[in-house]
Amino acid sequence: MSDLIQVGAIAGAYGVRGELRVKSYCAVPEDIETYSPLWNEDRSKQFALAILRPIKNGFAARIPDVATKEDADALRGVTLFAERSQLPSLPDDEFYYADLVGLEVFDTGGILLGRVKTVNNHGADDLLELQLAGKTDTVFLPFTKAAVPTVDLAAGRIVADPPLGILPSSESAKD
Structure with a gap:
C-alpha cells in the first residue's frame, strides 16, 4: 500500500x-x-x-x-x-482507490479475470477498470456489493461476480 x-x-x-x-x-x-x-x-x-x-x-x-x-x-x-x-481510518467496507489499483480479480469460481487498472467515478457508482488476464482489453466492473462481494486487501485479491455482459463473450462462454 x-x-x-x-x-x-x-x-x-x-x-x-x-x-x-x-x-x-x-x-x-x-x-x-x-x-x-x-x-x-x-x-x-x-x-x-x-x-x-x-x-x-x-x-x-x-x-x-x-x-x-x-x-x-x-x-x-x-x-x-x-x-x-x-487521513481518517475507514470502515471495513470502504477503501481508498489507491489500495484497489493493482489487486488481482478472481471470479467466484477462483478463475483469474484480471487486475484492477484504475478506479473511476463519473457521478453514479465507482467502476473498477480491469485489465483482463492475458489480454490487452479492459472492462469496467461496477464496484458494488453484488458485483464485488469480497475485497481482501491483506491477500491482495478481489472476488467478483460480474453481471452478464460485462466480460467479453469468450469469457462468459465458460459459464
Missing part, C-alpha cells in the same frame, strides 16, 4: 493574483485543507494549501510563493497527495 493518497488536483489559475482553482477528491471536499501540507506524486514539491472560498467545481485556494496568474497556471495538472497517516 502506498503511503500517499490522492486527495485533489490543481486545475489552474483563478483570477490574476495567484489564486488557484483546486478540485478536491475527499468525501468532505473541504477536508483537503486539513491534510496540508500536500505533495505532488514524486514528493519533489510540497504545498501548504489554504482554501479561500468555494467556487464552481472546487475551491479558490492559495499556496505560498504563488503570486501571479502565470505561477498558478504553471501548476495546472499537478495532482495533490496527502500522507496516509493524516
Whole structure:
C-alpha cells in the first residue's frame, strides 16, 4: 500500500493574483485543507494549501510563493497527495482507490479475470477498470456489493461476480 493518497488536483489559475482553482477528491471536499501540507506524486514539491472560498467545481485556494496568474497556471495538472497517516481510518467496507489499483480479480469460481487498472467515478457508482488476464482489453466492473462481494486487501485479491455482459463473450462462454 502506498503511503500517499490522492486527495485533489490543481486545475489552474483563478483570477490574476495567484489564486488557484483546486478540485478536491475527499468525501468532505473541504477536508483537503486539513491534510496540508500536500505533495505532488514524486514528493519533489510540497504545498501548504489554504482554501479561500468555494467556487464552481472546487475551491479558490492559495499556496505560498504563488503570486501571479502565470505561477498558478504553471501548476495546472499537478495532482495533490496527502500522507496516509493524516487521513481518517475507514470502515471495513470502504477503501481508498489507491489500495484497489493493482489487486488481482478472481471470479467466484477462483478463475483469474484480471487486475484492477484504475478506479473511476463519473457521478453514479465507482467502476473498477480491469485489465483482463492475458489480454490487452479492459472492462469496467461496477464496484458494488453484488458485483464485488469480497475485497481482501491483506491477500491482495478481489472476488467478483460480474453481471452478464460485462466480460467479453469468450469469457462468459465458460459459464
